[in-house]
Amino acid sequence: MKATINKKGHFSAAHRLYNNHWDYQKNIEIFGKCAYLNYHGHNYEYITSITGEIDIETGFVFSLQKLKNILHEEIEELFDHKNINLDIKEFYSINPTMENIVIFMWNKINQRISSYLDLKITLYETKNNFVEYDGKS
Amino acid sequence: MKATINKKGHFSAAHRLYNNHWDYQKNIEIFGKCAYLNYHGHNYEYITSITGEIDIETGFVFSLQKLKNILHEEIEELFDHKNINLDIKEFYSINPTMENIVIFMWNKINQRISSYLDLKITLYETKNNFVEYDGKS
Amino acid sequence: MKATINKKGHFSAAHRLYNNHWDYQKNIEIFGKCAYLNYHGHNYEYITSITGEIDIETGFVFSLQKLKNILHEEIEELFDHKNINLDIKEFYSINPTMENIVIFMWNKINQRISSYLDLKITLYETKNNFVEYDGKS
């Protein structure tokens, strides 16, 4: 039988939205206050959802302790108390919208788990705005 | 690549549940306290979920600023601080259960977005009771 | 030793803000959308806080089971799924602002507990707007 286990995590980071091919005026028009020069920031929260068979011996789809370690190594060390535009090289040229961040996180975590498992990541930028990505299309 | 962006909104409204073809006694039996004559109300919360391709230039599935404007025009102006039974003509004859309200909201929002996008609405009547509708069946 | 025990409760009700001595125009000017004629509503939440000595035999300041019964009788039966302006006679002439509601609730509950105990009520009209009253001034 298959079930989906979910674990919430969080990190605090700075970012700004910006398309380097546009001038400042165009960026403000499209991204509003999110394009301000000196960065702003968020308490990001994210949910890692893993779907797979329940192991008979442990009763687990995936050990939450192992998952905690993976998330610490792949996500929190990279993102927590960082500036996403300046500190993570993949975002030097990619705009750190929540859509682009969630795909980056999905790729980081997906390479650490078995291909028999389905992965979905949900990323909250604020309590009211969030994004989901499951690598399926 | 496709992702799903989500935005929470809210409105405060009064309503009562009532089937005009039944007498008061039958309405109380089926709807309990929700059928009381003088209306009660809720702080409704709703999540608008839009699934689609991520635009390369913006990094957005859909601009949250544009979505905010659509939700203001289509939902909040109609529902906020209103009596759903008395102030919204579609509910003169339709019982404003959360199921019927969410379908009405889905139709209002869906006509404002591209047909390439998938829409789901989640409507919370209270913290404990909520409904989802995605227009698929 | 004294401690403060707290219990959350909730009710859903309709209301409108209105001063009967003013015309509609003046009411809209002062109360905005809250003065609309057909009522709106909220999921009210409230916290009952009781401060007193801890009883040695039970380890309780006040039995939460007894408090639950008092709140059911004094608050929920009166307010839940009601229209505050129309269904509660004290609000025929008093404007049901959260300030006036919380004082009414405080008086209802305070008459049911010992005078050796201090009472405070916190009432949430929405997640963002709330009021506190402790009967002290």
Added chain:
Amino acid sequence: MKATINKKGHFSAAHRLYNNHWDYQKNIEIFGKCAYLNYHGHNYEYITSITGEIDIETGFVFSLQKLKNILHEEIEELFDHKNINLDIKEFYSINPTMENIVIFMWNKINQRISSYLDLKITLYETKNNFVEYDGKS
């Protein structure tokens, strides 16, 4: 038209994670603090999600009042203020992980609703760890 209605519930229970075929050392290695001998506990929260056609007369997929009664009889009477390992005979030999508990709950609730309805249960062990099961694989 189909929609999904959801209702949250909760119970407080004690449990420990343990595989009877392993010694204590192995259990601690796999389950960490969750294997401690004297049990620990949680405020479990769960969401019951039912998908089906909306009834034209009531505007309901499923009466939330009826669902409340089913959940009281099938879940809360069994789990609330209990020790899952000691008080529920099915867990004498099954490890009460959140995965195994959610499947047990799904079976209890599914036998009480029509086969035309789809059921999903989401079970929160803490705010950060939760599991979903829909009986589909």
Added chain:
Amino acid sequence: MKATINKKGHFSAAHRLYNNHWDYQKNIEIFGKCAYLNYHGHNYEYITSITGEIDIETGFVFSLQKLKNILHEEIEELFDHKNINLDIKEFYSINPTMENIVIFMWNKINQRISSYLDLKITLYETKNNFVEYDGKS
């Protein structure tokens, strides 16, 4: 200038309410389901509030990093994934009501901070039931 800094923490534990001088029947009458023999449990959350002068060099009333370490040593190591009645000797004879637990926690933390600082602890047994203690009476 004085301010109050607050830090939330949490632990999961089992307990039961019981007065050893009473028989089982009397305990059930007073404590209801909380007196059941095999224990139940909670995800306890607590807020540590420290009031004092703001240090000019750091801008801190108290370092949250130091506070985190104190809470880990004094509270989480003792309570997390434990049975309060069986694993903490002070509760062999004291009934682990939230009132008695919060006073015990306050004493543990208060001995680790300067006497120039005021301490208050708020302990949540569930989302709806919580207790506050400030050592002042």
Added chain:
Amino acid sequence: MKATINKKGHFSAAHRLYNNHWDYQKNIEIFGKCAYLNYHGHNYEYITSITGEIDIETGFVFSLQKLKNILHEEIEELFDHKNINLDIKEFYSINPTMENIVIFMWNKINQRISSYLDLKITLYETKNNFVEYDGKS
């Protein structure tokens, strides 16, 4: 009769903790990850609490609509989507700890309300860390 009305607000901002009189090594030692060079950020939430007499004509301690406008002008325009260290001149030389930010906010809001009213501000840097200031000592 006096009551306390409370309104929640929020802003997203970047900051870093830093004492300009110390070298980087000392700053990291005292402030940990909060001292990283490129800034991080938070979804700050704050509660404005105003205590005063209830006006008989309106039933208000203070109009929440007026308060909303004050908070927009004094707080959100200054802080939202800004870098506190770089964009707010008072923090060029003051370390933007939550203690120092809350006092700055209190002064901004207090100058806009009557001296007959008592003001308290609660500022959340994250869900787990928050500070309170009431101007009283």
